[in-house]
């Protein structure tokens with residue numbers, strides 16, 4: 429087995445790990461037996477054929493009674509005014525928690541997308557709610573602008589991303605919601621509400637992490653920066669070094685994150701910094717990054733020799749080479765995730781982050797949990813958004829994953845109490861087991877959010893079962 433030439437980066441690591449999972453489960457090597465065709469979906473009262481829905485990883489699904497994709501904002505407003513149906517909004521379906529599922533109307537703003545207005549003087553852009561981050565990044569670049577920070581993928585819709593305080597990493601950088609300047613919400617009664625720090629401030633502070641519970645976010649005005657390039661550098665270090673240097677590396681770079689390799693003694697460090705276009709080497713080529721064969725072999729061997737798991741992961745990690753990528757901000761942030769996984773993420777106070785991560789890694793080893801999927805850890809600046817996991821607290825976000833076709837329940841059940849011990853707040857879009865009382869204990873403004881929600885949607889048209897549990901509504 430030769431790992432010597434694995435070009436390892438965050439992207440390649442996750443991609444390769446995912447491919448290894450396919451190999452482990454045999455999916456990559458064999459075809460599914462053919463199934464008889466089954467009718468998909470339902471025919472509703474209006475005689476429309478309605479397809480079922482499922483999220484990106486496949487752990488959430490539903491059969492709506494209707495799918496609604498308004499052609500324009502006027503149709504959206506009239507539709508809300510003229511019907512009393514219960515509705516759930518869907519963006520890109522990239523949440524792992526049950527925020528979206530409904531057996532009633534599933535509303536998508538897929539046709540309300542794109543840039544509506546650019547304000548060069550103030551570095552602001554107004555976009556439609558259904559705009560995907562990938563489209564937004566490209567459109568901004570053409571206007572010499574970049575998003576201030578981003579998540580590690582760009583598939584989400586803008587309204588969906590801010591529903592859950594979607595974030596990237598950076599000591600002095602808040603979640604994507606903190607860059608919103610103004611939001612336009614269409615209420616359950618079809619009323620248009622423009623909110624910002626100076627207008628309907630309460631609604632604005634609730635809407636920065638809205639969970640799709642306040643109304644339909646049809647437009648957002650976002651703060652941007654002049655377009656910038658980035659250099660991303662990744663390298664493997666020991667777990668001890670990674671934990672010990674976390675704060676030093678966080679302070680020294682615009683962005684710093686770590687990927688700990690469970691059941692090994694290694695950790696991948698990734699720094700990202702702004703550069704001038706002239707800093708990109710003339711002969712630079714995007715690293716090729718096909719670690720498929722090596723990880724497939726490793727994973728296959730682990731299947732046959734589970735007792736050798738740590739040895740194999742350690743050996744593979746010890747042979748990887750450092751890697752540097754250069755590019756436009758949107759390209760460096762927007763990694764490709766063409767493997768599927770399920771995820772739990774909690775945000776603990778920044779100063780106890782490394783200790784919490786250490787306890788998770790030790791627990792995986794002690795309990796012999798068969799996990800090889802990297803654990804991502806990022807620093808995010810505090811904000812004042814009511815339901816943000818970063819509310820008035822600098823945060824250290826720890827994301828634990830397992831392959832979409834492997835059991836995650838035992839793993840997540842083992843580590844969730846560790847997050848609680850460190851006063852963690854869950855990412856609302858990822859898997860957690862908390863209910864209303866536990867949320868109220870973690871969020872000082874939880875009852876304020878419920879009050880605003882009740883004012884905007886008194887009949888609960890935007891609630892589903894998951895939200896009722898979260899808000900303690902019978």
Ligand SMILES: Cc1cc2nc3c(=O)[nH]c(=O)nc-3n(C[C@H](O)[C@H](O)[C@H](O)COP(=O)(O)OP(=O)(O)OC[C@H]3O[C@@H](n4cnc5c(N)ncnc54)[C@H](O)[C@@H]3O)c2cc1C
Nearest residue numbers: 519520521522523579580585588591594595639640645857
């Ligand atoms: C591969 C992958 C990588 C990820 N990386 C990150 C990361 O780096 N950082 C991070 O923080 N999170 C990350 N996430 C989580 C993801 O960013 C969030 O779950 C996000 O909320 C998903 O956005 P979406 O557009 O897919 O919305 P959906 O998941 O479809 O919906 C999310 C919520 O938004 C609501 N909603 C959607 N559109 C509207 C609208 N127009 N009006 C009102 N409500 C609406 C929905 O009702 C729902 O409540 C990742 C997820 C995946 C699958």
